[in-house]
Amino acid sequence: MSWPNRQIKLVSYAEGLPGEEHFALAKATTPDPREGEVVVRVGYLSMDPFPRLQMSGSADGVPQLPLDTVMIGRGVGRVVASRHPDFNEGDYAAGDLGWQDYALVSGDGLRPVDPTLGPVSTCLGVLGPSGLAAYFSTTKLGQPQPGDTFLIDAAAGSVASIAGQIAKLRGARVVGIAGGDVQLDYITGELGFDAAVDYKAPGDITEAIGAACPEGVDVFQDLVGGAIHDAVMDHINPHATIVLIGTIASYNLGPDEVDMGPRHLLTWITKRVTIRGFLVGDFSDEYGDGLRELAGWIREGKIAYRETVFSGLEACPQAFAGLFGSEHVGKMLVEVADV
Amino acid sequence: MSWPNRQIKLVSYAEGLPGEEHFALAKATTPDPREGEVVVRVGYLSMDPFPRLQMSGSADGVPQLPLDTVMIGRGVGRVVASRHPDFNEGDYAAGDLGWQDYALVSGDGLRPVDPTLGPVSTCLGVLGPSGLAAYFSTTKLGQPQPGDTFLIDAAAGSVASIAGQIAKLRGARVVGIAGGDVQLDYITGELGFDAAVDYKAPGDITEAIGAACPEGVDVFQDLVGGAIHDAVMDHINPHATIVLIGTIASYNLGPDEVDMGPRHLLTWITKRVTIRGFLVGDFSDEYGDGLRELAGWIREGKIAYRETVFSGLEACPQAFAGLFGSEHVGKMLVEVADV
Numbered sequence: 255m256s257w258p259n260r261q262i263k264l265v266s267y268a269e270g271l272p273g274e275e276h277f278a279l280a281k282a283t284t285p286d287p288r289e290g291e292v293v294v295r296v297g298y299l300s301m302d303p304f305p306r307l308q309m310s311g312s313a314d315g316v317p318q319l320p321l322d323t324v325m326i327g328r329g330v331g332r333v334v335a336s337r338h339p340d341f342n343e344g345d346y347a348a349g350d351l352g353w354q355d356y357a358l359v360s361g362d363g364l365r366p367v368d369p370t371l372g373p374v375s376t377c378l379g380v381l382g383p384s385g386l387a388a389y390f391s392t393t394k395l396g397q398p399q400p401g402d403t404f405l406i407d408a409a410a411g412s413v414a415s416i417a418g419q420i421a422k423l424r425g426a427r428v429v430g431i432a433g434g435d436v437q438l439d440y441i442t443g444e445l446g447f448d449a450a451v452d453y454k455a456p457g458d459i460t461e462a463i464g465a466a467c468p469e470g471v472d473v474f475q476d477l478v479g480g481a482i483h484d485a486v487m488d489h490i491n492p493h494a495t496i497v498l499i500g501t502i503a504s505y506n507l508g509p510d511e512v513d514m515g516p517r518h519l520l521t522w523i524t525k526r527v528t529i530r531g532f533l534v535g536d537f538s539d540e541y542g543d544g545l546r547e548l549a550g551w552i553r554e555g556k557i558a559y560r561e562t563v564f565s566g567l568e569a570c571p572q573a574f575a576g577l578f579g580s581e582h583v584g585k586m587l588v589e590v591a592d593v
Numbered sequence: 594m595s596w597p598n599r600q601i602k603l604v605s606y607a608e609g610l611p612g613e614e615h616f617a618l619a620k621a622t623t624p625d626p627r628e629g630e631v632v633v634r635v636g637y638l639s640m641d642p643f644p645r646l647q648m649s650g651s652a653d654g655v656p657q658l659p660l661d662t663v664m665i666g667r668g669v670g671r672v673v674a675s676r677h678p679d680f681n682e683g684d685y686a687a688g689d690l691g692w693q694d695y696a697l698v699s700g701d702g703l704r705p706v707d708p709t710l711g712p713v714s715t716c717l718g719v720l721g722p723s724g725l726a727a728y729f730s731t732t733k734l735g736q737p738q739p740g741d742t743f744l745i746d747a748a749a750g751s752v753a754s755i756a757g758q759i760a761k762l763r764g765a766r767v768v769g770i771a772g773g774d775v776q777l778d779y780i781t782g783e784l785g786f787d788a789a790v791d792y793k794a795p796g797d798i799t800e801a802i803g804a805a806c807p808e809g810v811d812v813f814q815d816l817v818g819g820a821i822h823d824a825v826m827d828h829i830n831p832h833a834t835i836v837l838i839g840t841i842a843s844y845n846l847g848p849d850e851v852d853m854g855p856r857h858l859l860t861w862i863t864k865r866v867t868i869r870g871f872l873v874g875d876f877s878d879e880y881g882d883g884l885r886e887l888a889g890w891i892r893e894g895k896i897a898y899r900e901t902v903f904s905g906l907e908a909c910p911q912a913f914a915g916l917f918g919s920e921h922v923g924k925m926l927v928e929v930a931d932v
Contacts, residue, residue, distance in 0.1 A: 316863070479858045501858045513859075517852040519818045519840045522870040524655070529868040531861040 255335065257284040257293065261324045262353035262570050267311040269508035271578055274571040276309065277325060277353075284356040287337045292361045294331040296351050297593035298563075300378040301573045301586035302328065306505040324352040325570070330367055330377050331357070332593040340366065346593075348377050353570045355590060371549060374593070379412050379585030380552065380559040381545055383534060387499065388416035389544040390537040391475055392424075395497045395530050400425030402472035403491075405463070407482050408502060409447065410437035412559075412585035416548075417475055418447055419557045426473070429466045431482060433580030440583040444558055453482060454580060460485040470494075479503045480515070487518045496529040506578065560584030594674065596623040596632065600663045601692035601909050606650040608847035610917055613910040615648065616664060616692075623695040626676045631700045633670040635690050636932035637902075639717035640912045640925035641667065645844040663691040664909070669706055669716050670696070671932040679705065685932075687716050692909045694929060710888060713932070718751050718924030719891065719898040720884055722873060726838065727755035728883045729876040730814055731763075734836045734869050739764030741811035742830075744802070746821050747841060748786065749776035751898075751924035755887075756814055757786055758896045765812070768805045770821060772919030779922040783897055792821060793919060799824040809833075818842045819854065826857045835868040845917065899923030 259282045266276050287293050305326050308319040319326060329351035333341045338361025341347055346367040351357035367377045379385065391413075398404040404421040406414045409430025418428045418441065430441040433454040441447040449466040453459055463471075463485055470491035476483055480503025490496070504513040522529065537544070551557040562582040564573040567590045576582055598621045605615050626632050644665050647658040658665060668690035672680045677700025680686055685706040690696035706716045718724060735756075737743040743760040745753045748769025757767045757780065769780040772793040780786040788805040792798055802810075802824055809830035815822055819842025829835070843852040861868065876883070890896040901921040903912040906929045915921055 316859075476858075479856060483856075483858065498858050498862045501856070501862070504856070504859065513856040514853055515856050517818060517822075517840070517843070517854050519815075519822065519837050520655075520843065520852075522868065523837045523840070523872065524870070526870045526872055526875060527868075528870075529861065529866075531863070531865045531867075533862065533865055536865060 255286055257334070257356040259284040259354055259356045260567055262567065263322055264309060264319055264325050265321060267321070268306070268309045268506070270506050272306055272309060272506070272571075272575055274575075277571045279568060284358050287335050287358060289337050290361055292333055292338050292341050292347065292359055292364060293335040294347055294351055294357045294359065294364070295334050295593055296329050296331040296355055296357055296590045298330050298375045298378055299351065299353060299570060299588045299590055300328040300383070301570075301577050301588065302383075303500060303502050303505055303577055306578075310508075324354055326350060327353050327570070328378060328383065329357070329590075330374050331591075336361065338362070340364075346374050348382065353567065355567060372552070375561060375563070375587055375589075376559075378587060379561060380416060380557070381548060384412035384585055385416050385548045385559075386537070386541055386544050387413045387532075387534040388420060389548055390534055390540070391497050391499050391532045392417045392420045394537065395532055396421070396473045396475050396495055398424050398426035398473045402426045403429065403467050403469055404473045404475070405429045405431070405467060405471045405486060406475045406477070407431040407453075408477040408500070409441050409450065410583040411477065413499065414475070414477055415441065415445055415584055416557060416559065419445055421473070422446060423551070423556060431463070431478075437580055437583055440560070444560075460488050464489050473497070475499060477502055480513070484515055484518075487521050490521065490525055490527060492525045494525060494527050496527060498529065498531045502578070562586050564588045566590070594625055596673070596695040598623040598693055598695045599906055601906065602661055603648060603658055603664050604660060606660070607645070607648045607845070609845050611645055611648060611845070611910075611914055613914070616910045618907060623697050626674050626697060628676050629699055629701065631672055631677050631680050631686065631698055631703060632674040633686055633690055633696045633698065633703070634673050634932055635668050635670040635694055635696055635929045637670075637714045637717055638666045638668040638690065638692060638909060638927045638929055639722070640909075640916050640927065641722075642839060642841050642844055642916055645917075649846075663693055665689060666692050666909070667717060667722065668696070668929075669713050670930075675700065677701070679703075685713050687721065692906065694906060711891070714900060714902075714926055714928075715898075717926060718900060719755060719896070720887060723751035723924055724755050724887045724898075725876070725880055725883050726752045726871075726873040727759060728887055729873055729879070730836050730838050730871045731756045731759045733876065734871055735760070735812045735814050735834055737763050737765035737812045741765045742768065742806050742808055743812045743814070744768045744770070744806060744810045744825060745814045745816070746770040746792075747816040747839070748780050748789070749922040750816070752838065753814070753816055754780065754784055754923055755896060755898065758784055760812070761785060762890070762895060770802070770817075776919055776922055779899070783899075799827050803828050812836070814838055816841055819852070823854055823857075826860050829860065829864055829866060831864045833864060833866050835866060837868065837870045841917070901925050903927045905929070
């Protein structure tokens with residue numbers, strides 16, 4: 255048996271914001287799995303900023319994606335054929351499926367998904383990598399204490415929107431940096447953040463952060479880097495903790511552009527700041543505990559989440575570009591098929 | 594009673610390297626102490642980089658020194674008059690004495706010095722702030738483990754020369770970055786560092802660091818910042834620790850110059866690096882323990898130190914400028930009087 259497949263391939267490297275011109279739709283046929291392999295009908299694809307780095311012509315330590323290959327992306331779907339002992343036809347499974355209708359992958363790289371825990375799409379977001387990144391970055395590294403001012407950027411996004419709510423549960427005063435009214439209303443309204451800073455508003459971002467954080471910043475979880483990172487440094491408190499989660503501001507630099515900025519070394523000394531780089535994979539042994547606690551908070555109504563869902567495989571390039579804008583809130587997904 | 598005093602005053606702010614033109618010798622008379630005050634005959638003055646920051650026209654968070662005041666500087670000397678209960682005539686005392694023959698200071702700001710522990714000059718160096726900074730930055734923050742590659746810059750200076758030896762005692766492989774043959778011979782010969790990098794040598798500093806650290810860098814204690822900091826980042830290992838102690842490379846910037854460089858945020862994320870700013874004052878409750886351990890190591894011959902001593906108060910500007918060069922090793926002092 256085989257499956258008629260559509261695939262979206264990367265056809266040129268990007269400088270600046272990624273757009274539809276870097277991708278092309280191709281037709282293919284997905285063959286039967288060989289020993290150890292599984293064919294998954296893709297249901298949802300997760301749109302994440304990190305793959306943007308792999309779309310650059312220069313790699314800078316991040317593995318570069320070859321041209322004319324299927325664009326990478328995590329997804330969840332349903333097994334339609336399996337020659338792997340852990341998966342049977344009809345099972346839900348998540349992993350690196352890529353932008354396509356059918357993914358032929360090694361079963362060892364898939365994880366099973368329990369559809370009774372919630373909508374299967376959540377295994378890509380709040381009950382998946384985004385929620386886990388929020389959970390471990392906040393509870394293991396940032397560790398906000400009651401009364402602390404906790405500041406986070408990309409605050410309406412899938413990771414920070416959860417991290418801010420976890421910081422609230424720990425008793426911190428939570429301030430988010432986001433762009434535009436849609437995102438600001440979301441974090442201060444639905445999510446209950448104590449204050450918000452609009453990085454797109456006219457005026458000085460440094461002053462705006464100071465106004466939103468009158469007692470300075472005790473914990474800063476940074477997904478953006480760049481000019482926002484710099485502006486926060488003017489308000490960092492003695493003995494503050496800075497958790498580095500992403501540098502979205504730099505992901506769209508060209509291959510010859512260096513991400514330059516003021517050095518903050520002297521500030522970090524005089525304030526005795528601790529800075530820690532975070533990758534969620536370091537906590538893989540504890541994913542089960544994290545998912546259980548996140549699922550509990552969601553059931554109890556303590557943590558809210560949203561998904562922004564684009565429809566159809568062909569919407570992937572547009573959804574991906576939208577990640578770097580300020581129109582969406584929560585987890586950005588593409589629904590490829592109703593599985 | 595009163596004392597004829599000579600004082601060296603700051604008469605202009607500096608841009609770039611500090612020189613003799615920023616200072617002027619003035620004559621004054623030191624009066625009798627009032628209640629709580631002490632007059633100290635200055636013996637040795639300590640030359641330290643940090644006051645350079647207070648000689649700049651723009652402050653950037655560091656308190657600026659007013660013009661026409663006595664240049665600040667730590668020192669040790671002998672009490673010639675006291676109206677403070679903790680100090681009697683003839684006692685040795687250390688504190689912020691300034692560049693002058695006689696210092697009229699509050700006794701509360703002085704600490705007594707026991708001259709039987711060693712030459713009194715060591716209370717300004719290896720058995721004083723420099724040694725304590727080396728001790729606590731290495732044992733509390735850097736914490737090199739056996740087999741780690743421990744890298745330190747300004748390696749022939751008063752802090753790093755001791756820190757590197759402490760890292761050796763803990764079983765690390767110790768590499769120092771310094772400038773010129775005098776400094777390199779000192780750290781690899783007398784101090785027993787395993788390798789050295791000459792930042793003044795022709796060729797690429799990044800490659801030189803890589804050659805000296807073939808297994809990468811596990812602990813980097815940084816007193817310099819700037820281009821040396823950047824070069825080390827290309828060799829930093831996963832889960833490395835970076836301790837920020839000073840940014841000597843930036844101390845001579847002009848008031849309108851911003852210390853710019855490449856951002857290392859993405860490297861720090863992908864390598865999950867921990868960076869911590871260090872000020873020795875955070876460990877003041879444990880100074881006694883630190884001094885006892887340092888003194889023990891010196892007695893046992895496990896830690897060597899050197900002093901570079903200029904003679905006479907009028908040599909202060911020259912000695913201070915020399916801090917930013919590469920001709921001296923160990924603690925830079927000026928002997929003002931034989932006390």
